[in-house]
Amino acid sequence: MRITEVRDLTVPLVGGVANAVVSFADHTVSLVALVSDQRRQGRPVIGFGFNSIGRFGQSGILRERLFPRLLAADPDSLLAPGGEGFDAAAVAAAVMRNEKPGGHGDRAGAVAAVELAVWDLNAKLAGEPACRTIARRFGRRAPHADVAVYAAGGYYYPDDSTARLGDELRGYAARGFEAFKIKIGGAPLDVDLDRIDAALDVAGDGSALAVDANGRFDEDQALRYAEALEGYGLRWYEEPGDPLDFDLNRSIAKTYRGAVATGENLFSAADARNLVRYGGMRPGLDVLQMDPGLSYGITEYGRMLSVLEQAGFHRGQCLPHGGHLINLHVVAGLGLGGCEAYPGVFQPFGGYSPACRIDGGRVTVPEDPGFGLEQKPELAPFLDRLGET
Numbered sequence: 131m132r133i134t135e136v137r138d139l140t141v142p143l144v145g146g147v148a149n150a151v152v153s154f155a156d157h158t159v160s161l162v163a164l165v166s167d168q169r170r171q172g173r174p175v176i177g178f179g180f181n182s183i184g185r186f187g188q189s190g191i192l193r194e195r196l197f198p199r200l201l202a203a204d205p206d207s208l209l210a211p212g213g214e215g216f217d218a219a220a221v222a223a224a225v226m227r228n229e230k231p232g233g234h235g236d237r238a239g240a241v242a243a244v245e246l247a248v249w250d251l252n253a254k255l256a257g258e259p260a261c262r263t264i265a266r267r268f269g270r271r272a273p274h275a276d277v278a279v280y281a282a283g284g285y286y287y288p289d290d291s292t293a294r295l296g297d298e299l300r301g302y303a304a305r306g307f308e309a310f311k312i313k314i315g316g317a318p319l320d321v322d323l324d325r326i327d328a329a330l331d332v333a334g335d336g337s338a339l340a341v342d343a344n345g346r347f348d349e350d351q352a353l354r355y356a357e358a359l360e361g362y363g364l365r366w367y368e369e370p371g372d373p374l375d376f377d378l379n380r381s382i383a384k385t386y387r388g389a390v391a392t393g394e395n396l397f398s399a400a401d402a403r404n405l406v407r408y409g410g411m412r413p414g415l416d417v418l419q420m421d422p423g424l425s426y427g428i429t430e431y432g433r434m435l436s437v438l439e440q441a442g443f444h445r446g447q448c449l450p451h452g453g454h455l456i457n458l459h460v461v462a463g464l465g466l467g468g469c470e471a472y473p474g475v476f477q478p479f480g481g482y483s484p485a486c487r488i489d490g491g492r493v494t495v496p497e498d499p500g501f502g503l504e505q506k507p508e509l510a511p512f513l514d515r516l517g518e519t
């Protein structure tokens with residue numbers, strides 16, 4: 131069994147939304163295809179992966195560094211023991227040859243796109259949804275059939291921002307979502323409090339509404355918001371300050387009684403270890419949002435989970451960033467606390483396929499082989515282009 135070819139395609143994200151720090155209008159995603167020499171129904175089995183949402187494609191890193199290393203590796207060294215397809219950890223190690231540790235940057239997403247494609251490939255070879263392959267590999271009995279999901283959105287619009295926010299959330303509620311997340315920090319505090327009031331009109335209760343500052347605040351601003359948010363009993367207060375400013379995070383966690391969420395911009399087990407050592411995160415309360423697609427893939431994500439569990443955190447506190455099919459399978463396979471969805475934005479990657487029913491705040495995991503990316507109509511044309519033989 132061999133990987134015969136590896137390809138990538140840089141796909142632009144559709145939707146001109148913004149948070150407190152960045153506009154997503156020119157963001158791109160790297161879609162990767164691993165072509166195998168195995169055939170099903172007369173066609174080669176191809177694994178697809180991508181590097182989540184919210185950053186940029188990494189075609190240069192993929193083509194100049196990772197792909198040549200993968201194709202130069204001894205093919206037998208990439209196989210899983212026991213004939214169970216390919217070894218995702220071995221593939222990740224092969225593409226990381228001669229890379230120094232630390233300073234992860236865009237490399238972490240590029241490696242993830244390749245590593246995730248291995249899971250899709252393995253699941254297709256086994257004829258099963260990826261959540262089942264993931265659960266088995268991590269020694270879990272069975273994946274969850276559905277998982278808790280919340281609608282992430284509530285971005286800033288150029289006109290009528292607060293009114294449009296209410297309309298946006300009402301649209302999500304009509305589609306079966308019962309929990310929501312909105313952006314803060316892109317407007318003055320009093321405007322943001324109006325936005326929270328508008329969102330609560332739809333969410334009903336603070337426990338169904340999270341807010342995300344996207345790392346915008348310095349310590350004084352973060353504390354000022356913490357004080358203003360305290361009375362709302364919100365689901366969580368996300369990334370108040372720079373994601374690597376553990377001291378700031380600790381000072382918020384010390385004063386804010388509600389849950390603090392962070393982690394989507396931490397890319398390795400070493401980063402996660404630093405967060406739990408120095409960031410003041412509280413077992414049983416706070417929310418950890420590391421995203422396999424931004425952080426070297428599921429192999430490294432498993433290492434992060436071990437770090438967290440050894441520090442007393444429960445995997446139910448983990449809700450990965452990135453509302454898409456890949457993380458739905460990760461959450462179901464690893465028994466995590468839930469996942470997000472970006473209904474209507476970040477196409478063609480954001481959101482789920484028609485087979486995923488959203489009802490009562492939960493989303494069902496599709497039974498299609500692999501991550502089921504082929505079943506997502508917005509994404510299918512790109513997979514066809516990349517998979518053409």
Ligand code: MG
Binds near residue numbers: 342369394
């Ligand atoms: Mg966030």
